[in-house]
Amino acid sequence: MAWSVRPDGAVDFVNQRWLEYTGLSLEEALADSMRTVHPEDLPRVTEKWRADMAVGDQCEDEMRLAPRRRGISLVPGPHRARLRNEQGNIVKWYGTSTDITSAKSAENALRDSGVQLQGLTRRLVELQESERKDLAL
Numbered sequence: 001m002a003w004s005v006r007p008d009g010a011v012d013f014v015n016q017r018w019l020e021y022t023g024l025s026l027e028e029a030l031a032d033s034m035r036t037v038h039p040e041d042l043p044r045v046t047e048k049w050r051a052d053m054a055v056g057d058q059c060e061d062e063m064r065l066a067p068r069r070r071g072i073s074l075v076p077g078p079h080r081a082r083l084r085n086e087q088g089n090i091v092k093w094y095g096t097s098t099d100i101t102s103a104k105s106a107e108n109a110l111r112d113s114g115v116q117l118q119g120l121t122r123r124l125v126e127l128q129e130s131e132r133k134d135l136a137l
Contacts, residue, residue, distance in 0.1 A: 005033075005093040006081075021099070022065070038064035056082060056090055062100075083130060 001018040005011050011033040019029060022036045037045050041063045052059040058081050078096040 001097045003033075003095050003097075005095070007053075007090050009049075009091070018097075036065045038066045040064070044056070052080065053090075056084075058082065 001021055002013075002015045003011060003018055004013040011030050014026070014029045014033075018024075019026060020108065022029065024036070028035070034042060034046065045061060045063050048059075048061055060080070080093050083089045083092040085091050
């Protein structure tokens with residue numbers, strides 16, 4: 001999904017994929033770009049975006065979106081790059097966003113499997129020690 005933002009923070013472009021993903025009309029997307037950000041993430045995302053705009057460096061973030069036609073999705077980035085004019089002033093921000101919900105679910109499942117494996121390994125060592133003690137008697 002791709003989009004662009006003016007130096008004042010107003011969104012001036014979203015691609016068709018963004019509209020399909022969010023379920024917003026072009027007018028809705030341009031009028032309130034943050035309306036799909038999960039309410040719990042909104043304060044942090046807003047503050048980070050303001051700070052990133054003030055510094056003027058390329059930036060990334062990760063947030064949850066709550067699009068109209070879907071459940072909650074995780075989106076990394078958005079990755080934001082700025083375009084500067086000859087005087088060094090930012091004239092446009094460009095960004096891309098990607099749904100990483102499946103990747104995050106797989107990452108969480110892998111982490112949970114690792115925790116379970118560690119627990120099973122500890123239990124196996126305990127049983128082994130107990131068996132050794134019983135055999136020593």
